[in-house]
Amino acid sequence: MKAFVNPDLCIGCTQCAGLCPEVFSMDGNLAVAIPGEIPGEDVPQAVSAAEACPVSAITIQD
Numbered sequence: 001m002k003a004f005v006n007p008d009l010c011i012g013c014t015q016c017a018g019l020c021p022e023v024f025s026m027d028g029n030l031a032v033a034i035p036g037e038i039p040g041e042d043v044p045q046a047v048s049a050a051e052a053c054p055v056s057a058i059t060i061q062d
């Protein structure tokens with residue numbers, strides 16, 4: 001599974017980085033996801049962070 005943040009949608013609320021810092025971090029005013037595969041143990045929290053994003057800017061896909 002890989003995570004992507006759409007920079008055109010992200011409003012920089014920092015919520016994803018707070019909920020799942022293993023995968024998401026802030027780069028200035030925008031969140032970024034780690035490149036490549038999400039470690040298996042971090043997938044559930046990454047999905048929760050994606051679901052919590054207020055503007056649905058996060059995509060988690062195979």
Ligand code: SF4
Nearest residue numbers: 010011013014016053
């Ligand atoms: S939760 Fe969504 S809007 Fe907030 S920083 Fe993360 S990607 Fe951006």
